[in-house]
Amino acid sequence: xxxxxxxxxxxxxxxxxxxxxxxxxxxxxxxxxxxxxxxxxxxxxxxxxxxxxxxxxxxxxxxxxxxxxxxxxxxxxxxxxxxxxxxxxxxxxxxxxxxxxxxxxxxxxxxxxxxxxxxxxxxxxxxxxxxxxxxxxxxxxxxxxxxxxxxxxxxxxxxxxxxxxxxxxxxxxxxxxxxxxxxxxxxxxxxxxxxxxxxxxxxxxxxxxxxxxxxxxxxxxxxxxxxxxxxxxxxxxxxxxxxxxxxx
Amino acid sequence: xxxxxxxxxxxxxxxxxxxxxxxxxxxxxxxxxxxxxxxxxxxxxxxxxxxxxxxxxxxxxxxxxxxxxxxxxxxxxxxxxxxxxxxxxxxxxxxxxxxxxxxxxxxxxxxxxxxxxxxxxxxxxxxxxxxxxxxxxxxxxxxxxxxxxxxxxxxxxxxxxxxxxxxxxxxxxxxxxxxxxxxxxxxxxxxxxxxxxxxxxxxxxxxxxxxxxxxxxxxxxxxxxxxxxxxxxxxxxxxxxxxxxxxxxxxxxxxxxxxxxxxxxxxx
Ligand SMILES: Nc1ncnc2c1ncn2[C@@H]1O[C@H](COP(=O)(O)OP(=O)(O)OP(=O)(O)O)[C@@H](O)[C@H]1O
Ligand SMILES: [Mg+2]
Numbered sequence: 052x053x054x055x056x057x058x059x060x061x062x063x064x065x066x067x068x069x070x071x072x073x074x075x076x077x078x079x080x081x082x083x084x085x086x087x088x089x090x091x092x093x094x095x096x097x098x099x100x101x102x103x104x105x106x107x108x109x110x111x112x113x114x115x116x117x118x119x120x121x122x123x124x125x126x127x128x129x130x131x132x133x134x135x136x137x138x139x140x141x142x143x144x145x146x147x148x149x150x151x152x153x154x155x156x157x158x159x160x161x162x163x164x165x166x167x168x169x170x171x172x173x174x175x176x177x178x179x180x181x182x183x184x185x186x187x188x189x190x191x192x193x194x195x196x197x198x199x200x201x202x203x204x205x206x207x208x209x210x211x212x213x214x215x216x217x218x219x220x221x222x223x224x225x226x227x228x229x230x231x232x233x234x235x236x237x238x239x240x241x242x243x244x245x246x247x248x249x250x251x252x253x254x255x256x257x258x259x260x261x262x263x264x265x266x267x268x269x270x271x272x273x274x275x276x277x278x279x280x281x282x283x284x285x286x287x288x289x290x291x292x293x294x295x296x297x298x299x
Numbered sequence: 300x301x302x303x304x305x306x307x308x309x310x311x312x313x314x315x316x317x318x319x320x321x322x323x324x325x326x327x328x329x330x331x332x333x334x335x336x337x338x339x340x341x342x343x344x345x346x347x348x349x350x351x352x353x354x355x356x357x358x359x360x361x362x363x364x365x366x367x368x369x370x371x372x373x374x375x376x377x378x379x380x381x382x383x384x385x386x387x388x389x390x391x392x393x394x395x396x397x398x399x400x401x402x403x404x405x406x407x408x409x410x411x412x413x414x415x416x417x418x419x420x421x422x423x424x425x426x427x428x429x430x431x432x433x434x435x436x437x438x439x440x441x442x443x444x445x446x447x448x449x450x451x452x453x454x455x456x457x458x459x460x461x462x463x464x465x466x467x468x469x470x471x472x473x474x475x476x477x478x479x480x481x482x483x484x485x486x487x488x489x490x491x492x493x494x495x496x497x498x499x500x501x502x503x504x505x506x507x508x509x510x511x512x513x514x515x516x517x518x519x520x521x522x523x524x525x526x527x528x529x530x531x532x533x534x535x536x537x538x539x540x541x542x543x544x545x546x547x548x549x550x551x552x553x554x555x556x557x558x559x560x561x562x563x564x565x566x567x
Contacts, residue, residue: 057402065390068431134385141350142403143376298353 054144055152062126062156076164080115081171084108087234088175098239108172109261110233113253116165116192120199121224123157124207127294128216137299150294154200161196162189180266188263191279195256198283199224201290208293233257237269252282301364303328303455303487304349309358310511311344318344320511321358326504328454329485331478333492333502337539341511342491343383346459349489350380363454379404381448383459383491385440387432393419393443394428397450404451418446421472438464445473452480458490462497474501499531509539 066072088104088111095103130136139149166189169177179185203220210216230244231253237245248254259275262268268275302325311319319341326332334342347353349360351371360367363377387396397415406414419425422442432440441464448458456477462470478501480486492498498505499519506516515522515538519531526534 054402057399061388061391061395061399064395065388068390133387133389134382135388137352137382138386138388138400139403140352141375141378141380143372143405144403145372299347 054148055155058139058149058152059156059159062153063159065126066156066160076115076119076160076167079118080111080168083114084111084168084172084175087111104175104177105265106236106261106267107234108169108177109264110257111172112165112168112192112260112264113195113231113233113257114228115168116161116196117199117224117228117253119161119164120157120196121203121220122217123154123161123200124203124205124220125213125216126153126157127204127207128211128213131211131297131299136297140297140299146295147291150204150291154197154204154290157200157204158193158196161200162192165192165196179264184263188260191256191259191263191275194279194283195253195260198252198279198286201283201287203290205286205290205293208290208297227251227253231257232261232269236267252278255279255282300327302326302361303330303363304332304489305359305361306345306349307359307361309345309348309360310356311341311348311353312356318511319348319355322508322511322513323358324506324513324516326487326489328487329481331481331488331490331501331503333490333498333505334508335491335495335498335505335535336508340508340539342508343459345508346380346457346489346491350378350457351375377453378455378457379448379451379453380457381444381459381461383463385444387440387443387447389433390431392429392431393424393435396432396443397447400447400450406451414450418449421476422446422469438466438469441465442469445469449476449480452484452486455487455489456480458488460491460493462492462494470497477501495530495532495535505531507535507538514538 084104084107088107091107092103095101095106127136130139140146142149169188173179202224206219207216210219230247231251232248233253237248237254240248255270255275255278258268258270259272259279262272262275270278304324304326306325307323309319309322310317322341322345334345336342344353348355349362349367351367351374354368362374365373365377367374388399391399394415397419398411401411401415416425419428422445424439424443424446427435427439432443435443445461445465448456448461458477461473465473474497477488481488490502502519504516504518505522507514507522515525515534517525522531522534522538523529526537528534528537
């Protein structure tokens with residue numbers, strides 16, 4: 052068994068043993084989807100933009116992935132507090148591998164949550180434009196998840212207490228979600244918001260997932276992919292650098 | 300012969316506070332070496348520096364010829380460690396904790412299961428191998444940490460108060476196992492303990508540290524001679540004093556000092 056596999060498995064086991072995490076992981080976005088989707092559907096439709104439910108599902112999938120990924124770094128803080136981190140840090144394997152196995156575990160969990168939500172959306176009446184694009188949707192979900200988890204791991208490596216961690220995350224990531232194109236179409240917003248959405252990498256994740264699910268895109272899939280890949284590389288370097296620097 | 304552990308003039312500061320202050324000592328391959336000292340003396344900090352968990356503020360640490368600070372990956376292949384405080388994954392079972400360790404340390408595949416079984420039986424946890432560690436008592440967790448630490452056979456074994464909170468039966472079993480390991484595989488053992496009888500019985504050489512500085516080192520006999528005492532405990536007390544190390548007292552004194560200088564500044 053390889054080191055990456057066993058650390059991945061550890062994350063999966065811990066997740067599958069915690070009922071509350073499994074339930075909360077998709078109850079919250081489900082509530083969003085119902086409230087926003089049904090609540091705003093008529094407003095959206097009367098302004099001639101089609102079904103808001105169709106429009107919002109990609110955004111809510113991004114939200115599910117983002118929120119489950121951004122708190123993933125809390126695992127590192129717990130591992131510091133419960134002492135297990137020492138066990139991995141002194142092991143004769145590179146810290147890159149340790150970080151990679153754990154991050155892959157986190158990304159798998161986020162993906163499971165994102166896909167579960169997608170299935171629920173279908174049950175509620177959501178219809179993807181073309182089923183053959185779904186694997187591509189999953190690739191973009193994975194990239195987004197890995198990027199956010201790496202960032203979150205980096206913060207978890209630097210910060211030692213949970214409150215500070217939650218504060219930093221709330222401060223940095225939640226605005227990124229609300230200021231992205233997740234909840235509104237970019238062509239119909241004031242210029243200031245448009246500019247913010249343009250420099251916000253989350254917009255490109257939303258755009259890519261929206262393109263592959265409902266065939267609507269603002270930037271084009273290639274631009275989306277390039278921006279996401281760049282973000283992923285940058286955040287992974289940040290995360291693994293911070294992780295290598297941990298002292299306990 | 301080259302020493303397998305070599306510590307030269309090593310210091311560690313936390314902010315203004317110097318936890319380890321210019322410490323030097325050598326340990327030879329195959330030796331059983333005890334590192335003794337009162338609470339807060341700097342033992343665990345020294346071990347953390349030797350095991351790449353902390354970077355020293357100054358000085359040089361070598362393990363089996365590797366520069367610990369610069370060649371971390373090579374250093375980590377040399378040693379195993381039982382930490383003073385908890386380091387298990389509470390959400391996994393006892394067996395899973397052992398398995399994870401075996402993979403991390405690249406224990407030869409065919410040996411993994413038999414060795415886990417042998418060690419869990421040794422510490423009397425085999426029956427409980429499928430229980431989540433969260434449900435274990437303090438002593439059971441400690442026994443699992445020891446078993447896990449012995450799972451792979453490194454060149455150097457660091458044991459930071461391994462017998463803390465263990466019953467006498469388990470302590471005996473553990474020391475017998477470690478002595479055997481030392482004899483069979485020439486494993487170097489570096490341990491700390493507050494049971495001086497244990498150190499006297501097991502250690503071939505001893506270093507004593509107090510307030511971050513080495514105050515004496517040698518065999519038990521040499522330490523007794525140096526201090527003119529009859530046993531290790533008396534020698535220890537003579538070298539490190541009989542005063543209790545109360546950290547909170549120290550820090551209250553520190554606070555009082557800070558408060559006083561603050562008031563002075565205000566008056567000016
Ligand atoms: N991360 C840290 N930040 C600040 N001070 C620290 C830190 N780690 C240790 N210290 C301080 O360094 C000193 C030495 O601590 P250390 O844990 O090495 O003692 P020790 O000899 O192992 O004691 P014990 O017998 O109680 O385990 C103590 O005064 C402790 O408060
Ligand atoms: Mg200690």
